[in-house]
Amino acid sequence: MCHPILEAASALAATLADVAGTNPVFMSTSDKAAALTELTRVGARLDELRLRVLACADDVADDNAARDAAEWLARHGRERFDDVRRDLRLALAIDTRFPVLGAAMRDGEVTRAQAQVIATALDRLPEDIPADLVSAAEARLVKEAGSFGPRELANLGRHVIEMLAPEIGEAAEAKRLAVIEAAAHRQTTLMLRRGGDGMTRISGLLPDVSA
Numbered sequence: 001m002c003h004p005i006l007e008a009a010s011a012l013a014a015t016l017a018d019v020a021g022t023n024p025v026f027m028s029t030s031d032k033a034a035a036l037t038e039l040t041r042v043g044a045r046l047d048e049l050r051l052r053v054l055a056c057a058d059d060v061a062d063d064n065a066a067r068d069a070a071e072w073l074a075r076h077g078r079e080r081f082d083d084v085r086r087d088l089r090l091a092l093a094i095d096t097r098f099p100v101l102g103a104a105m106r107d108g109e110v111t112r113a114q115a116q117v118i119a120t121a122l123d124r125l126p127e128d129i130p131a132d133l134v135s136a137a138e139a140r141l142v143k144e145a146g147s148f149g150p151r152e153l154a155n156l157g158r159h160v161i162e163m164l165a166p167e168i169g170e171a172a173e174a175k176r177l178a179v180i181e182a183a184a185h186r187q188t189t190l191m192l193r194r195g196g197d198g199m200t201r202i203s204g205l206l207p208d209v210s211a
Contacts, residue, residue, distance in 0.1 A: 005053065041108030048105035055091035086116065093119045100138050110145045117150045118142065121157025129161060136164050
């Protein structure tokens with residue numbers, strides 16, 4: 001008996017084959033708009049299913065002496081390795097840490113590009129942020145995905161904790177800036193070079209705050 005996921009893949013292939021020769025140029029404007037919207041939703045759902053399989057495909061890599069499922073899929077799926085590696089990270093993040101994000105993709109509410117941005121934003125949250133606040137941040141960004149694209153979501157993701165818990169967000173931002181400033185001070189350089197004409201050339205690298 002064929003696995004339901006394989007049956008779904010076969011049904012999709014058959015359905016797409018039925019319209020392979022259909023020219024959309026003769027669709028009405030409203031039908032084109034509806035088709036684009038619905039195909040985007042279907043694409044998101046298909047992406048989620050692919051990620052769901054990818055997350056548990058370690059055995060495929062083992063059977064084919066591949067480092068992991070991403071390496072195997074890049075080779076057999078003829079895709080860029082970096083793209084598939086990014087997909088694998090997203091698949092594992094959804095599978096183990098971000099169930100709300102996965103459910104939104106499964107419902108066609110969040111695209112893969114949006115999901116990548118949201119998962120990245122959540123992974124960049126400070127480690128000492130409480131788990132319930134991380135979950136609230138996930139839910140908030142998933143909700144905002146209904147109105148914003150990847151670029152806007154990335155901006156929201158950088159400030160999501162400040163929106164949900166201003167006092168925690170401000171403390172985390174201060175800590176982040178302190179780390180950046182300390183790193184900048186470690187890289188500070190100042191060089192003086194005489195020009196031989198009574199003038200000395202100054203060059204260097206200073207932290208923004210000092211500059």
